Amino acid sequence: MLIRKPTDIKPSEITPESVFLNRRTLLRSAGFLGASTLLSQAQAADEEIPAKYKRLTGVRPSSLSTKDAPNTFDEITGYNNFYEFGTDKSDPAEKSGKFRPQPWKVKIDGEAGITGTFDYDSIVKPHTLEERIYRFRCVEAWSMVIPWVGIPLGEVLKRYNPTSKARYVAFETIVRPSEMPGQKYPILDWPYVEGLTMAEAMHPLTLLVVGVYGVELPNQNGAPIRLIVPWKYGFKSIKSIVRISFTEKQPPTTWNISAPDEYGFYANVNPAVDHPRWSQASERRVASGVGSLFASRQPTLPFNGYAAQVASLYKGLDLARNF
Amino acid sequence: MVTQHQVRLFWRPLAHLACALPLIYLMLQLAEVGGLRLGPNPQLEIRDFLGEWGLRLLLLTLAMTPLRWITGKPWPLQFRRLLGLWSFAYLGLHFVTYFLLDRSLDLPVIIEDIVKRPFITIGFLAIVLMSPLAVTSTAGWRRRLGARWLTLHKLVYPIAILGCWHFYWLVKKDVREPLIYCGILAVLLGFRVWQTRRRAATT
Numbered sequence: 062m063l064i065r066k067p068t069d070i071k072p073s074e075i076t077p078e079s080v081f082l083n084r085r086t087l088l089r090s091a092g093f094l095g096a097s098t099l100l101s102q103a104q105a106a107d108e109e110i111p112a113k114y115k116r117l118t119g120v121r122p123s124s125l126s127t128k129d130a131p132n133t134f135d136e137i138t139g140y141n142n143f144y145e146f147g148t149d150k151s152d153p154a155e156k157s158g159k160f161r162p163q164p165w166k167v168k169i170d171g172e173a174g175i176t177g178t179f180d181y182d183s184i185v186k187p188h189t190l191e192e193r194i195y196r197f198r199c200v201e202a203w204s205m206v207i208p209w210v211g212i213p214l215g216e217v218l219k220r221y222n223p224t225s226k227a228r229y230v231a232f233e234t235i236v237r238p239s240e241m242p243g244q245k246y247p248i249l250d251w252p253y254v255e256g257l258t259m260a261e262a263m264h265p266l267t268l269l270v271v272g273v274y275g276v277e278l279p280n281q282n283g284a285p286i287r288l289i290v291p292w293k294y295g296f297k298s299i300k301s302i303v304r305i306s307f308t309e310k311q312p313p314t315t316w317n318i319s320a321p322d323e324y325g326f327y328a329n330v331n332p333a334v335d336h337p338r339w340s341q342a343s344e345r346r347v348a349s350g351v352g353s354l355f356a357s358r359q360p361t362l363p364f365n366g367y368a369a370q371v372a373s374l375y376k377g378l379d380l381a382r383n384f
Numbered sequence: 385m386v387t388q389h390q391v392r393l394f395w396r397p398l399a400h401l402a403c404a405l406p407l408i409y410l411m412l413q414l415a416e417v418g419g420l421r422l423g424p425n426p427q428l429e430i431r432d433f434l435g436e437w438g439l440r441l442l443l444l445t446l447a448m449t450p451l452r453w454i455t456g457k458p459w460p461l462q463f464r465r466l467l468g469l470w471s472f473a474y475l476g477l478h479f480v481t482y483f484l485l486d487r488s489l490d491l492p493v494i495i496e497d498i499v500k501r502p503f504i505t506i507g508f509l510a511i512v513l514m515s516p517l518a519v520t521s522t523a524g525w526r527r528r529l530g531a532r533w534l535t536l537h538k539l540v541y542p543i544a545i546l547g548c549w550h551f552y553w554l555v556k557k558d559v560r561e562p563l564i565y566c567g568i569l570a571v572l573l574g575f576r577v578w579q580t581r582r583r584a585a586t587t
Binding site: 135140150151248249335342343345347348 | 414416421422423424425426427428485486487488490493496497500501502503553554556557558
């Protein structure tokens with residue numbers, strides 16, 4: 062981690078307080094077109110982001126963003142579950158330095174009109190990037206608020222003409238033990254696999270993420286391309302995707318294979334259905350520093366607070382059994 | 385040859401200091417001294433840190449009797465109480481951290497945890513069983529309880545088993561670390577079983 066001495070910061074780099082305090086007003090008054098670039102700058106003023114991360118341009122704000130205050134860049138990139146790099150929360154940040162997210166190719170196959178292997182640009186570039194500030198709830202009962210940058214997955218999938226047989230979408234993470242030290246141990250069945258129903262995949266909240274805080278996705282967060290399904294436990298949001306398959310049958314998913322009694326296919330955030338070993342009724346909002354030491358947990362909301370948008374997807378489904 | 389005098393004036397204070405080091409490290413992190421600081425989930429970090437050190441010290445306590453046998457020297461036994469009490473201190477703080485920082489004194493939730501979550505049940509049971517051992521660890525109590533003292537303090541074996549089991553059970557998937565603790569405990573308990581059998585055979 063880069064800890065700058067105060068003398069390293071040039072006065073010219075410091076946002077004047079008046080601008081900083083009025084940043085939201087400034088954004089609002091800047092109008093729609095200018096807002097995208099301005100917003101990224103406003104984020105940068107809020108957060109010190111190491112220069113090695115390339116800034117993404119043309120990022121549009123989204124009305125689907127939450128008003129909750131985002132976690133810091135350090136928290137989002139320093140506290141991760143990404144077993145491919147190790148099982149400690151700090152392992153992904155510490156052990157992902159060797160990982161090369163570019164060049165990147167994704168294989169798209171299965172029940173679709175257009176299949177094949179596509180490079181990163183051909184998947185991402187046709188779309189406008191959006192910033193979506195989402196709540197993120199881990200199955201381990203901690204949570205964050207994260208300003209992702211991405212594109213709605215549904216818009217991407219549509220371009221590959223899924224057929225009527227496509228009822229599910231399966232995803233696969235890269236296997237590269239030479240760069241991902243966690244993959245040297247059979248802690249999970251590699252490759253990590255995940256899946257969604259077609260309706261879940263096409264839902265406007267479901268995101269194919271390429272960045273965070275206005276910069277390209279750091280390795281520890283699933284570079285260069287990952288899934289975010291904000292109403293499901295974090296393990297559904299598969300990272301470093303190299304394969305997307307349209308399938309007729311429900312695809313296998315890694316944590317479900319690993320412990321079927323603890324992790325289901327749906328994994329919707331649900332305070333009423335406990336994990337066999339711990340309660341899901343409340344969560345700890347990640348907050349570093351001694352100041353947050355006495356902060357209490359907060360109640361977990363059904364579908365992580367996105368019930369109004371997604372509950373209808375599960376009408377008639379017994380959520381206690383289909384956890 | 386380690387004399388009684390050396391133990392009292394040098395080795396014991398040194399052992400106290402060594403046992404206090406993790407706690408001092410935690411204090412420095414809390415005070416954010418010298419670039420040290422807690423991570424993004426400080427409540428759990430403190431809780432787990434204290435729990436792990438408590439368990440390590442408990443296993444170290446149980447290693448003193450085998451160590452006396454291996455070295456043939458009596459001095460390891462002079463550290464048994466000290467290590468046991470430090471272990472209790474860490475595990476007590478581990479529980480207090482859970483109670484106060486993680487659960488913010490929310491009693492109904494804590495009771496639900498203890499009743500409904502088996503790994504918390506056994507962890508709680510371990511700390512409850514350990515308390516009378518800490519209280520009766522003084523020379524005065526030892527004298528007062530006589531032969532019953534030794535029987536009471538045999539509780540340390542189930543306590544250690546519960547502690548390691550608690551650790552094994554709470555881990556989400558990667559059980560390598562708790563298995564190391566379980567392995568060490570198995571060796572330490574196995575030694576005692578073997579000793580008892582050997583003694584029974586020779587008498």
